[in-house]
Amino acid sequence: MILAKVLEPVVCSTKDSNFDGKKIFVVQPLDKDLKPNGATFLAFDSNQAGPGDFVIVCREGNGCRQMWGQDQAPVNAVIAGIVDQLN
Amino acid sequence: MHLGKIMGTCVATVKDPSLLGVKLLLLQPLDEKLKNSGAVIVAADPVGARTGDIVTWVASREASLALLNKFAPVDAAVVGLVDHVGDVDVQIRPSREGEVET
Numbered sequence: 001m002i003l004a005k006v007l008e009p010v011v012c013s014t015k016d017s018n019f020d021g022k023k024i025f026v027v028q029p030l031d032k033d034l035k036p037n038g039a040t041f042l043a044f045d046s047n048q049a050g051p052g053d054f055v056i057v058c059r060e061g062n063g064c065r066q067m068w069g070q071d072q073a074p075v076n077a078v079i080a081g082i083v084d085q086l087n
Numbered sequence: 088m089h090l091g092k093i094m095g096t097c098v099a100t101v102k103d104p105s106l107l108g109v110k111l112l113l114l115q116p117l118d119e120k121l122k123n124s125g126a127v128i129v130a131a132d133p134v135g136a137r138t139g140d141i142v143t144w145v146a147s148r149e150a151s152l153a154l155l156n157k158f159a160p161v162d163a164a165v166v167g168l169v170d171h172v173g174d175v176d177v178q179i180r181p182s183r184e185g186e187v188e189t
Binding site: 007008009010011012013014015016019024026028039040041042043044051061064072073074075076077 | 088089090118124133135147148151152153157164168170171172174
């Protein structure tokens with residue numbers, strides 16, 4: 001899993017049927033100093049995150065599908081939690 | 088998942104049997120500002136995207152899960168047609184209403 005910052009939502013009307021009711025966000029990967037680190041990508045939200053939040057993102061397909069609850073969803077990035085603090 | 092723009096179609100008559108009936112598109116990956124990000128790729132399209140559409144696409148093993156055949160040999164598939172990225176409206180469909188669907 002990686003640290004990331006939520007940038008903005010992406011809205012899709014026409015999409016894979018597994019995605020109905022799920023939110024998609026553009027997320028920016030971060031390093032340990034919370035500086036941008038690498039290219040942005042899209043992640044699904046299962047934890048009520050919002051733009052500006054620091055989050056942890058799971059980028060492994062199997063883990064994402066388990067979190068998703070559907071074993072056939074074409075998902076490989078899910079926001080797994082919202083970061084409170086880093087020590 | 089990533090953002091992308093459909094640049095055109097790709098036709099392959101001879102292909103793996105599991106790809107029969109699967110539409111193939113040329114896809115330009117985009118960053119969050121909708122600027123080009125990397126080289127154009129070929130992606131499978133179960134959604135029905137058209138040239139010029141901004142789409143979301145998924146890479147790696149999960150791409151074939153978007154198709155009917157969950158074991159098709161694809162590593163990129165379109166999974167959604169984008170309406171908005173943040174406050175930016177990228178939906179171009181209304182301007183194409185006169186277009187005849189085939």
